[in-house]
Amino acid sequence: MRTLLVLGLVCLTLPFTLSACEKVEQRTTTISSSSDASGVVTQSSLSMTNYAMRAALGNNPNTAAYVTITNKGNTDDRLISAACECATTTTLHTMKMNGSTMEMAEAKDGFVIRSGDTLVFAPGGNHIMLENLTHRPVEGETVNVTLVFEKAGPVTLPMLVSNTPLAKAGTSGGMDHGDMKM
Numbered sequence: 723m724r725t726l727l728v729l730g731l732v733c734l735t736l737p738f739t740l741s742a743c744e745k746v747e748q749r750t751t752t753i754s755s756s757s758d759a760s761g762v763v764t765q766s767s768l769s770m771t772n773y774a775m776r777a778a779l780g781n782n783p784n785t786a787a788y789v790t791i792t793n794k795g796n797t798d799d800r801l802i803s804a805a806c807e808c809a810t811t812t813t814l815h816t817m818k819m820n821g822s823t824m825e826m827a828e829a830k831d832g833f834v835i836r837s838g839d840t841l842v843f844a845p846g847g848n849h850i851m852l853e854n855l856t857h858r859p860v861e862g863e864t865v866n867v868t869l870v871f872e873k874a875g876p877v878t879l880p881m882l883v884s885n886t887p888l889a890k891a892g893t894s895g896g897m898d899h900g901d902m903k904m
């Protein structure tokens with residue numbers, strides 16, 4: 723019932739009502755992912771860019787990974803889970819206010835990525851939490867992380883490991899939370 727209501731809203735708000743609705747119904751299950759030279763990975767209608775993993779720091783048993791996901795399709799999708807052979811536990815985390823402090827919390831229902839929307843995982847915000855590392859990622863190596871989407875299925879991203887993931891050259895990484903426990 724809920725799904726029907728959502729679809730109804732989508733149809734009402736789109737200018738080409740019929741064709742938009744037909745596309746919703748004619749969703750295919752064909753899965754094929756590909757990666758171009760610039761590191762953009764596409765699967766179904768999802769485009770994944772800016773993915774990287776933070777190198778393990780000191781004795782910290784945990785680290786995090788990041789990615790930007792854009793839904794270029796006509797239907798919503800949901801990021802359900804993530805997995806990495808490098809960690810005992812891999813979960814999707816978001817940041818929430820607890821009183822006056824920002825804390826991370828597991829997004830147990832994953833993240834809905836609506837048609838046309840972009841979901842960002844970046845230092846200081848949403849992140850893929852890698853807990854109890856079984857392999858400690860070091861700067862410069864590549865570690866695979868698999869994202870699982872409700873409709874697009876699993877897609878594996880070869881993540882470059884960096885001490886300053888996603889940092890632009892010449893910046894000091896000001897987005898980072900130095901006090902973030904992870």
Ligand SMILES: [Cu+2]
Nearest residue numbers: 815826851904
């Ligand atoms: Cu976390």
